[in-house]
Amino acid sequence: MSVTIQAADFDCGQEIVAITKGRDDIGAIASFIGLVRADPLAGEKINAMTLEHYPGMTEKALAEIVAQAKSRWDLQAVRVIHRIGRLVTGEQIVLVVVAASHRGSAFAACEFIMDFLKTKAPFWKKEETTHHGQWVEARDADESAADRWTK
Amino acid sequence: MSIQLLYFAGLREALGVATEHLELPAGVDTVAALRELLAARGSPWTALVTTKNLRAAVNQKMAGPDTLLQAGDEVAFFPPVTGG
Secondary structure, eight states: OOEEEESSOOOHHHHHHHHHTTOSOOOEEEEEEEEOOOOEETTEEOOEEEEEEOTTHHHHHHHHHHHHHHHHSOEEEEEEEEEOEEEETTOEEEEEEEEESSHHHHHHHHHHHHHHHHHHSOEEEEEEOSSOEEEOOOOHHHHHHHHGGGO | OEEEEEEOHHHHHHHTOSEEEEEOOTTOOBHHHHHHHHHTTOTTTTHHHHSTTOEEEETTEEEOTTOBOOTTOEEEEEOOOOOO
């Protein structure tokens, strides 16, 4: 299973071991981990965020993004884990691990998957401070990041 | 025909509803017509037409205003996604 949505934390090292174990054809592994950041919000600092998703559609959307990456680059393995529920600052949110023969494909596919995950997968973040809660607004920069792959 | 409706994130909170089963009147057979039908319920349902960049999915695939609805469809409305 290359895509998992879960409340539990993940271990990037363990996921890489699971991908590479018993194989001698992989030459490059690229990984990305997204974390909860303590940005300022309404005069305070964010201390947690809650991630909501659309069960069923999220898994399909992520599987479609991974399939697109595999059709675009020669990849040997892809692993995506996205957490849901309430996460405090410093916690891990998302993991993307890509295995390929060479680094070029691994780096590019990892970034491609993250760019499309941010704009196509149905997840929503609600940030909270001690006194305030607010749904995160979509950023135009994220749309532009995804658009550049179609140019 | 009847459909299943789902609302997510800020929209779900504004409406105070996460899911509902709805019998569609004759003539309401597109995503755009469904939005108008729901908005006609008045506040807070007007959010269905006033929310900026509101997204729709039919049977878990992104859908446009002209997407046709069929009996048994799962239709979801939500704000632009913000995961990752």
